[in-house]
Amino acid sequence: MTKIQTPVIEIRDLHKAYGSLEVLKGISLSAMKGDVVSLIGSSGSGKSTLLRCCNLLEDSQQGDILFEGEPIKWTGTGLNRHPSDKEQLIKVRTNLSMVFQQFNLWAHMSILQNVMEAPVTVLGRDKAEVEEAARGYLAKVGIGDKCDVYPAQLSGGQQQRAAIARALCMEPRALLFDEPTSALDPELEQEVVRVIKALAEEGRTMLIVTHDMKMAADVSDHTVFLHQGLIEEEGAPSDLFGNPKTERLQQFLSATVAA
Ligand code: ADP
């Protein structure tokens, strides 16, 4: 029997503008369970906006977003379109955990408290169970000995790994990474890349915006090249990086390699 799979996250013909600035001009993409999709493109091409629309941190004006096959319910149209179902909004946000370029850890909380905060306060989970899970995730990303220190006492690479543990502790259906290594020195970048690779290998569903073409090529099943709010080219990373078809992608890749 053929099993019909439903994507964890799917967007169809998504449009998003900030006022009169059209940022996404009709984007469609989907990620099945276990898929790693990388998003590449020049600064300003709409990559962060796309991720933020996926987990409803930003509104969009047109098109559909489906979480595990369930379309987001909207109220209003155009610039007045907003998610109408608060429960659905929370479900989507908590199941698509985001990891940001600047880590966004709470400075006044220990690393363990940072990781425990949302599962306890947002999901209302049992504190002792969350603590055990949080310690496990911190160990998994290689900083199990840093539970009681504060973010300022960690290197950037350690802070970003703490942020990844925090995202994992939500037990999300997918992880969304927005340039997770861009704020890091090259030698710290690799420790975060290793964690992301390990997550890919264990079959996590992930959307990864990155400027790191090597990581994109190594970890993803599918790569999407965004240009001025549209998908200019997409496919297997071996094709996109090995045999780019459009002139824009060719130019982008040669500029990236030269940088
Ligand atoms: P990328 O992540 O690919 O660099 P972004 O999604 O951050 O691109 O930005 C796409 C475009 O949207 C840029 O022109 C940017 O200036 C604009 N933009 C992003 N966020 C906002 C905002 N909150 N308000 C107005 N314009 C924004």
Ligand code: MG
């Ligand atoms: Mg961005």
